[in-house]
Amino acid sequence: MRLLVFVGTRPEIVKTAPILEKLQVHPEVEWALCYTGQHYDRMLRDAILSDFNLGEPDFDLEVGSGSHASQTGEAMVKAEQVILTFKPDLCLAQGDTNSVLAVALASVKLGVPFAHVEAGLRSFDMTMPEEVNRRIVDSISSLNFAPTERAALNLLYEGADPSSVHVTGNTGIDALMKYLERAKRESDVIEDLGLSEDMALATLTVHRPSNTTKHALERILAAIEQLDELIFLFPVHPRTYEALKAHGLWKRAKKIEHLYLLKPLRYIDFLRVLQASMLALTDSGGVQEEAAAIGIPCITLRKNTERPETVELGTNILVGCDTERIVDAVKRVLYDPEIREKAREQPCPFGDGRAGERIVEILLSKSGSIELKSPSFYRSGAPLFELIEVKTELPVTVDEIQEMGAIVTLIYTQEGRPEIPHISRELKAGEKVRVLGEADAIEAVRRRLT
Template identity: 40%
Template sequence: MIGVILGTRPEIIKMSPVIRECERRGIDYFILHTGQHYSYEMDRLFFEELELPDPNYSLDVGSGTHASQTAKVMTGVEDVLLKESPDIVLVQGDTNTVMAGALAASKLHVRVGHIEAGLRSFNRWMPEEINRVLTDHISDYLFAPTETARENLLAEGISNQKICVTGNTVVDAIYQNLDIAKKKGNVLNDLDLEPREYFLVTAHRQENVDNRTRLKEILRGLEGVQKEFSLPVVFPVHPRTEKRIKELGIGVDGLNLTKPFGFLEFLQLESQARLVLTDSGGVQEETCVLGVPCATMRYDTERPETLNVGSNILVGADSGKILEGVRSIAAWKTGWENPYGDGIAGKMIVMVCAAARSQ
């Protein structure tokens, strides 16, 4: 039996191809939702849109400090694993859910498969970097999306025998959903947008939005972009960012702030934007796969493949640099190669897990 552990928006999206493959093959599995994300538009909406089965277990851990959230996930996961005794658990990405789920499983000697293993920003200030490193080092199966990720793991002394380069399941998720997205209404019409005549923005990284100066710089940069290009800047606001904008009393002028979109709507918006500005990991990958330029509002990235193929640039969190980065896109060459695989990562991962069960 496979235990699929997830808890946040990107995990639901990137695990969806794995869940679909388990369903297709009639594999015995269960879904354990930690409840790290719980607002309708960060959680339930994706189960509905992607037609995923309801979780078998919901821990409802909710929000909290890193330690309290991690502790709640660990104890909840332990209870479920003691009851179910799966052959392997799968975790995806770099959230607290991932690290805590993997740690609880490994202490029970349940094998752990880490999807999206080997990513490194080499910036330990990010909570996600700590989660990635720890999870990789306690995992038995490391599903690396690219050769670069494999090399990062090898450089840390992880055995090549544990590593399987699969591509990223985000490619599967895009291929499986882009056509469905296009048929499901037209969000551009709803928002009165023309293809390539708007910018799309997301921002939620702790180091960007929990710091007043930095969040203000980002918002000023985005306002500058809107003024200079006279184009709509559509900004679906992550709940963390919404909370911080309110708490810190920052005024926002000229941006189209919206609720977070579902994946199908967001894919439509992403695929037809002139440029996407983001600090999201998944969005850097998706824009690369969709052929849309991306400016990342960070000083480093664990997705260097996007920089190498030329789909993404780092513009930091400085208003002037953000504007400069957007100006530079006129000179960009599109048509780069997708470094994230052919959209069969989910199938490969489930195949390896199925073989592991019989060992």
């Protein structure tokens, strides 16, 4: 198998590294790494590549910043040339950035199957560029690696072929589990700031466009000003730095004595800051995952999240950029030990640190069998979806239904709960199945189930 792997941002390097590490022990896979350059600070890029022992990328698109359209378009044109040069059997990328969208489109339009890592996340907020990107990417991917069962079900709700959907866990948790102890041993970032882990520290990150408007930044800073019980460690994203400067808020931020404005941190330094913190205040999806894995409460500067598992567990509080909500949530975490205890005790919902291993195993098992091909629907022109209730008491499995020419895309239990249609799953009377197939196959399934 020839595999072309794309990364475009620092978080994508972190979350792709566990896959590349597992690939290195499989010489039967010939792979290359392409950096799109969406995060264009070369020093930071090289530092994180070095942290993960990845070396220099084989290709660099040098896309840089720009509007969504220009960045996506330039990345798509340049990715196409790399794909034509390397001639992969499969392209792979992680996440929901403009780079991922560009690569997926370029790949599929050249007839090369695409594999999406961290598929199925949904915030249901179409004002988020990332939500637009991931919905499009998931819909055209031949392999969707979902971090959780909930993410996999999102894909199935939208009509994804179950054979393309695999629950693997989140590769970001792989990276965290591998490097957390190293961060504790090697990083002196806390001490270099003249601080200690005995102090009441908190991690703050802000980078989303919706939170870098003047209105949003003013409200976030107003909350931080009131929360002097904590020392906030704030690695300032380049976009946020420019916004603070442009809106005349940089001096205000610098005047907050308990707010430490830091340059973007190396991965192990950020892990050290996070594990030393009492809580995380963030608008980052990745930090929500990392906080859950480390066992600290998270307060999310958004009105919604594509990681709802943490909200359901009670360890993540959504506050938007509302000053009063932020202050109230932080004080609740500070003064309610039960919330902090729950965060420490809850198992991480995003995986066990073996996602990269599972993804590589699936890639190897699919080698030579992944292809984009035109389906034949001579009898009816196109398939249709239908929901059929199981009435028969006779045993019947998902596999038997598939042999009749229809695809079981989702199962609803007798209680109405959705389930992934595993191939050996036996259907029970009172359940409902959503099937996809041509009209005659649907009719045959209906007769079999009723």
